[in-house]
Amino acid sequence: MHTPPPWVDEVVAALRAAHPTLWAGRGDGRVARTPVALPLAAIEQARLRLQRFAPLLAQLFPELRATQGRIESPLLEAPRLQQRLGLPEAAGALLVKADHALPVAGSIKARGAFHEVLEFVESRALAHGLLGADGDCRALAAPAARAQLAHDEVAVGSTGNLGLAVGVMASALGLRAVVHMSADAKDWKKERLRRRGVEVVEHRGDYAEAVAAGRRDALANPRAHFVDDERSASLFAGYAAAAAHLAQQLRELGRAVDAAHPLFVYLPCGVGGAPGGIATGLHAIFGANVHCFFAEPVQSPCFMLQMLVDSAQLAGLGEHPSIYDLGLNNRTEADGLAVPRASPLASSTVAPFLAGVYTVDDDTLLRHLVDAAQCEGLRIEPSAAAGFDGPRRVLESAVGRDYLTRQCAHAGVGAATHVVWTTGGLFVPDEEYKRFVARGESLMRQDR
Numbered sequence: 001m002h003t004p005p006p007w008v009d010e011v012v013a014a015l016r017a018a019h020p021t022l023w024a025g026r027g028d029g030r031v032a033r034t035p036v037a038l039p040l041a042a043i044e045q046a047r048l049r050l051q052r053f054a055p056l057l058a059q060l061f062p063e064l065r066a067t068q069g070r071i072e073s074p075l076l077e078a079p080r081l082q083q084r085l086g087l088p089e090a091a092g093a094l095l096v097k098a099d100h101a102l103p104v105a106g107s108i109k110a111r112g113a114f115h116e117v118l119e120f121v122e123s124r125a126l127a128h129g130l131l132g133a134d135g136d137c138r139a140l141a142a143p144a145a146r147a148q149l150a151h152d153e154v155a156v157g158s159t160g161n162l163g164l165a166v167g168v169m170a171s172a173l174g175l176r177a178v179v180h181m182s183a184d185a186k187d188w189k190k191e192r193l194r195r196r197g198v199e200v201v202e203h204r205g206d207y208a209e210a211v212a213a214g215r216r217d218a219l220a221n222p223r224a225h226f227v228d229d230e231r232s233a234s235l236f237a238g239y240a241a242a243a244a245h246l247a248q249q250l251r252e253l254g255r256a257v258d259a260a261h262p263l264f265v266y267l268p269c270g271v272g273g274a275p276g277g278i279a280t281g282l283h284a285i286f287g288a289n290v291h292c293f294f295a296e297p298v299q300s301p302c303f304m305l306q307m308l309v310d311s312a313q314l315a316g317l318g319e320h321p322s323i324y325d326l327g328l329n330n331r332t333e334a335d336g337l338a339v340p341r342a343s344p345l346a347s348s349t350v351a352p353f354l355a356g357v358y359t360v361d362d363d364t365l366l367r368h369l370v371d372a373a374q375c376e377g378l379r380i381e382p383s384a385a386a387g388f389d390g391p392r393r394v395l396e397s398a399v400g401r402d403y404l405t406r407q408c409a410h411a412g413v414g415a416a417t418h419v420v421w422t423t424g425g426l427f428v429p430d431e432e433y434k435r436f437v438a439r440g441e442s443l444m445r446q447d448r
């Protein structure tokens, strides 16, 4: 075991005090080039499955006709936002990967959730003999096929966006869909699901209890499949499939990624499944030349906590601690990131190559939500703003600079590409969005 970096005590103190901080990984100065824990074949299979089902999705969702059923988001240049964030041109170029506008689900959850629901429906369709010899998935839109699938069930426990994505897709495919929600889940999310024919079960306890109840119910029904946010390889592979498309978009923009042109990616993180899957996919393509940083609320830094424990930089809390063990409260406007414990699948997979994790306070999220709207016309939810503080934190902090010296010594930073991943927002009701904007604007007036 190597000695912990000199800055680690400061990071742990800030973590406990709920102050914004940055933890950097790849501690031994080298990045394992070993194959990632998720087999590359599984990522490619997920990509192909999403492609195979696109014609069916185009038939089921009018909003997908224009893209022939493909669910993808643009990679946007963001020069005004780059200036607003105080990122000089000499620091490289800022791009936004706009998953906040992913159709049908309105969040990054679409990638993993749709893949898992499609994988399940494909296995059931094969078992029922519903897919013909040509394998054309559009056969599943026929009334007789839907009548068969109506006996199969998909269940999930969620505070919001995962439930929305799983529920909407499962019910559109004709499956029985059950979403277990905690008491604190937003009413508009429950209503949106019920309007789509999804059964919403409300639980008085917190997120963990809703998940446990959902798992229990699904186990009792042999025709039910439970989408497990913390353990599902199918969900993870669906997220990872995003990497190939990002690589293509970077090529189209003429942005090289190699040792002289590093790629930095800033990903909002809850349990770590979505950012973990994407980071895994990107690492498989770009190796040590991609640097993925995860972003968490100061009150919910479960992934940073897990990384500190896994690298033996924080002891005495057990192997799989929760942020409550640190005295933090998990309260934040970033409800997509308000998670007390990291996914063991995600944390063990990315630990060997993750560049770092940083925390952000809610006021910063709300300011950046307004910046994104004013500069680039992006409508995002607070969770989706967590990436915007990334470039500054990595380029300007002592921990970040130390990381750059260790990992990017041969790169001209000016040749870097910084991709901020915006992860949700499309379906936030106007009233609620306006309240976020008003709070952000009021903070910005006080800054002046």
Ligand SMILES: *Cc1c(COP(=O)(O)O)cnc(C)c1O
Pocket: 107, 108, 109, 161, 162, 268, 269, 270, 271, 272, 273, 274, 275, 336, 337, 339, 381, 383, 384, 423, 424, 425
């Ligand atoms: C769920 C979610 C994330 C993070 O995904 P995890 O898999 O929980 O890490 C980020 N942003 C938004 C808007 C989300 O809903």
